[in-house]
Amino acid sequence: MPQNKSHHFVPQFLLRFFSVNGSSVGLYNLRSGRIVTGASLKHQACRDWFYGRDGKAEHALGQIEGGASSVLRRMIATGLPPKRYSDDHRVLATFLLIQSARTAQAAAAANEMANKVGKLMLRYTLTEPELLAVLDDLTIELTEPAAQALRPALLETPVILDLKIKLLHNVSSTPFVLGDHPAVKHNGLYNGADVSVLGLANLGLQFVMPISPEYAVVLYDEKAYSLGNPASNVVKLPSASIVMALNEFQWANALDNIYFRPGNDPPRWTPDHDRLAELRGNEQVSVWEDEVRLEGTKRAKVINVQTQRPRRALKMPLFRNRMSPPPLVNVGRLPLRDPEWALHVHRMTAALNAGVIPQEEFHVRTMPPQFLRRILRERAGTNAATTG
Template identity: 40%
Template sequence: MTEADGSQVANAYRNQHFVPEMYLRLFNEGHEDAIDIVPMRSGRLVRGASLHNQASKHLFYGEDGSVERELGQIEGAAAGIIATILRRDRPPNRLSPDHQGLVMFISIQLMRTLAAVEEANERADKVAKSMIREAIPGHEMLDRLDLVKVTLSDPVADAMRAGFQGTPFLYDLKMKLIVNSSDVPFLASDAPVIMHNCLYEGTGAPASGYANKGLQIVLPPGPWRALILYDSAVYEVRLRRQQCSAASQCTPCRTDQRSPVGNGTKRCVCGRRRAGS
């Protein structure tokens, strides 16, 4: 490889995606390098925007491109797994190689976005300031402490490391493929993985960690399907033959809102039954 060739390869990795192109292509309806977008600032539909410039940032993972190349291998494997899911219209068997590869992709994707990096820095700021206040109570410096912003030296690496290390905690979650039978398609975003916990919803408890009871994770692999990972000790999937008549029948819903948390009552995750199933 010549020096010029090496420079071109390096430049190819300078625009680094925190949501991979292979995922965005699931929503571009066959347009090779374009996608319709709605920027949050304007709220206006932009048709045929360049796919290469969406959900990316200059040198997000660093200058040498090594992280981008490693992620490319994970994304390549995930692309094949998702294609198989959509072709067969069912998720992979639990703990199969495809299941583990998909869970790793979801876990890392959850932690590699701008939002995840901002959250990591916010946690670091709160923890550092709390430790300082504990260490020097009453010190005059504390009056100006909130004027300082504490950030991680490499928040992207720290967030992604948490994604890698947390992957095994998600293996025990059940996985279902939900069919979107409405006329409203699912959308991609710059933070496509949704993590929630409606078991503790409204309690004020920070219960969306990987090891928390009642965890729910949702990722739509395109406009008309959604993968949902859920704690089967807390929720069950009820497949309905009739068409959903309310939004709560198509999304994670609570069947016993009056029951106290932790009483063993299962709550439901409802969905449509596929034809012939």
């Protein structure tokens, strides 16, 4: 049976939540400003052979999407997020993390980093003046960057399972929209920082992703922020201005298109030209050289790579800081939510990649204690019911 060469980097089931008829969706193209009210779902957020021709990554994504589709449908139907430390919690966290790594925008950022770092290193290794003269005219790109990002993202899921989940219920007159890079990371605790604080283990991390015009899911560091009523995992949004502020994260991070449910009125909730230019930047990766002192008087050059810095124009509404941000001492010592757990997951990942432990052992040893306690409680309840 021939493989499907058109690979979606935003799954069709998610786009379908923004559809009226299940087969088309509204589209705003960021390059041209063109609006299409009936764009075919089949041809949106996809590229030929985006995850490679062997079909392995596409097959793995299909399995993840199957579970995620069921979880998101339940959330929309019930108006409730998954219970904390449940299987649905884990499935949702995995999906958001994979979704943030699998898009054309993520691939473009990876290629930008490879191009800048590669050229900087070549300037030190090339000796032929003719080659150095044409270096700026060359472009260095990765082979299948999206497919290469999937395995690391999947293995890093245990790092974000401590984040609290809430569902935002939009009851305003302005709908949520969906960009083609929909799962967005932010860090309001260090808003506007000059270094990246969007690492998965960083203190203050936030995830936000719309799942329909009426709902968006957020994952966040509850030690750093409060959000809504502590007794409820649902936050109602009657304010159109708050919804528009949340939508700006989609406008800022999308590569080509913003999707919306046909029947909504794009001119009413589209940022004006100046605001859109402020939200969107051409450069995603900064690369520069530094000289550092090593072992007393020895000095060496190092290459610094800065990706995913918080955008100063973006402000995450609703969240209230529960703490003052600890100072950023240097890029090697950014504040982490749980340094010991992050190091443990890192060590287990290294052991798995080196073939020291099998996949099954990795999953067991990186299962957070809260999830293990839930599994043991459920097994105890099942055994009691059986023996009773």
